[in-house]
Amino acid sequence: MFSLLYGLWEYVWRKEELRILILGLDKAGKTSLLEKLKELCTGSPGLEPASIVPTVGLNVGRVEAHHAQLLFWDLGGQAGLRSIWDKYFADSHALIFVVDSTRPARLEEARTAMFRALASRELFGAPMLVLANKQDAADAQPPAAMLQMLGLDELKVPLRVQEASALTGEGLRDGLQWLVAEIRRSDRAALLRQRL
């Protein structure tokens, strides 16, 4: 009887796990973003920017926010490491694609990497938050210009471009709130639940 009630209690109160994949070119600011998101959601300071090193494997962050368990996967963005991105597609509810707004010369490369990921059937229906990161920097491009250069209007996925700074935290709360709401609106959460 106790275990039945406990099971029911757990079922009602257990927070849904939403898995969010963070992608983008090397040095775009993915790990800095992960640390800032952890800080914003938990109130505890994340790693100092100076102690963040290029990611070779995977960084994982787990926080409770928006009545869910959010699990972030931050992968390395160096060219030679992008081939492992697709191992995480099938299990992800949504994507954050981080773009360095101070490096317009790398937008074509970012576009190629982004479109290659989105071409995968395993990401079907996944909402994508594009973070125009490093907006705190004096030489940052305005997001509207980047949107055009990335050719995002061709995309059919639920999409938002957000001005952001992983250093100051600008735009991160709004972006995350939008992403979680989109995950809940999309069929993808139900699709992933069926696969379990």
Ligand SMILES: Nc1nc2c(ncn2[C@@H]2O[C@H](COP(=O)(O)OP(=O)(O)OP(=O)(O)O)[C@@H](O)[C@H]2O)c(=O)[nH]1
């Ligand atoms: N000004 C500014 N610098 C940033 C911001 N986000 C990241 N950086 C800097 O950009 C550099 C790269 O940041 P990382 O977070 O390591 O980038 P990454 O995308 O994780 O890179 P890889 O792990 O190699 O794929 C570091 O020097 C960061 O301090 C930002 O919002 N503003």
Ligand SMILES: [Mg+2]
């Ligand atoms: Mg990194």
